[in-house]
Structure formats: structure tokens, C-alpha cells
Amino acid sequence: MTLKGRSIAKGTGSGELLYTDTPISFLGGVDAATGIIIDEKHPLHGQSVAGKVLAFPYGKGxxxxxxxxxxxxxxxVAPAAIINTECETIIAIGAIISGIPMVDRLDGDVAGLSGTVTVNGSTGEVSAAE
Incomplete structure (x- = not known):
């Protein structure tokens, strides 16, 4: 399955999908030393973003x-790639300066992807290999 979206940050990254329908604040929400989500109120609390394809609706904070x-x-300990429903400036800048491939506005449901997910931030394509 391949989905098409808008390119935000160039490059390609692959990994296990880590999906949430809840926005993420990186400041105070993710430990920069470990990659663990430390926001106790977030559904992904305690999980690591390291090497994952991190999909969330948008950033906050x-x-x-x-x-x-x-x-x-x-x-x-950064994500291998990021997928947003609607990217906003904070996350876009973070992805660009960090070299994290990123896309948004996919033409399908990212929650339905399984297996290894690959994000091509240069073409805006997201694919899953079962």
C-alpha cells in the first residue's frame, strides 16, 4: 500500500509505525536524551520514538x-520519519534542522498501515511492506 502526501522534510526513513491520534508537544513531552515520551497524560507515555515512523495529527507547544x-x-534517538495530518511550523522546522524525513496531508488513513513503514519526504510517499 502506498499513500501520497505533501513533502515537508526531504529524505527517506523506515521503521515500525508508532501512531497516535493525540497531538505531541516535544518540549516537556519527549525526553531528548532517551527518546521516551514523558508526558504522563499522553496515550504513548513511556514509549520510545527512536527509530520509529512517528505518526500524529500535529504538534503543540x-x-x-x-x-x-x-x-x-x-x-x-530521533524518529526515523514523521507523518502528520496537518504539519505546523514547530514540527516542520524541527524535522528540517534534524534531518528527519516528514510528510503530511496523506490521501489515506495512516492508522491502517502495518509492517515496516517507509516515508519518502522528497516525494511525499508513504508505503508499507507487510
Whole structure:
């Protein structure tokens, strides 16, 4: 299955899909040293974003969230790629400066993907290999 969306940050990343329908704040919500979601109220609390294809509707919170994403990349615990329903500036900047491939506005339901998911941020394509 291949879905088409809008390219936000170039590059290609593959991994297990980590999906939530709840927005994520990287500042105070994700530990930049470990990649663990530390927001106790978030449904993904305690899970790691490291090496995953992280799919969430949109980001929230402070502009410092972009730098938290950069910290994840520097600490080698960043997501392999990001998929948003509707990307906003904080997450776009974070993905671009961190080298995390990113797309949004997919033409299908990302929650239905399984297996290894590949995001091509250069073409805007997302595919799943069972």
C-alpha cells in the first residue's frame, strides 16, 4: 500500500509505525536524551520514538520543541520519519534542522498501515511492506 502526501522534510526513513491520534508537544513531552515520551497524560507515555515512523495529527507547544527534536537527532534517538495530518511550523522546522524525513496531508488513513513503514519526504510517499 502506498499513500501520497505533501513533502515537508526531504529524505527517506523506515521503521515500525508508532501512531497516535493525540497531538505531541516535544518540549516537556519527549525526553531528548532517551527518546521516551514523558508526558504522563499522553496515550504513548513511556514509549520510545527512536527509530520509529512517528505518526500524529500535529504538534503543540513552544517553539523550543524544534530544538528538542534536534536534540533527539544529536542523541541518535530521533524518529526515523514523521507523518502528520496537518504539519505546523514547530514540527516542520524541527524535522528540517534534524534531518528527519516528514510528510503530511496523506490521501489515506495512516492508522491502517502495518509492517515496516517507509516515508519518502522528497516525494511525499508513504508505503508499507507487510
Amino acid at each position: 513552544s517553539t523550543v520543541g524544534s530544538y528538542v527534536m534536534y536534540g533527539l537527532a544529536r542523541n541518535k
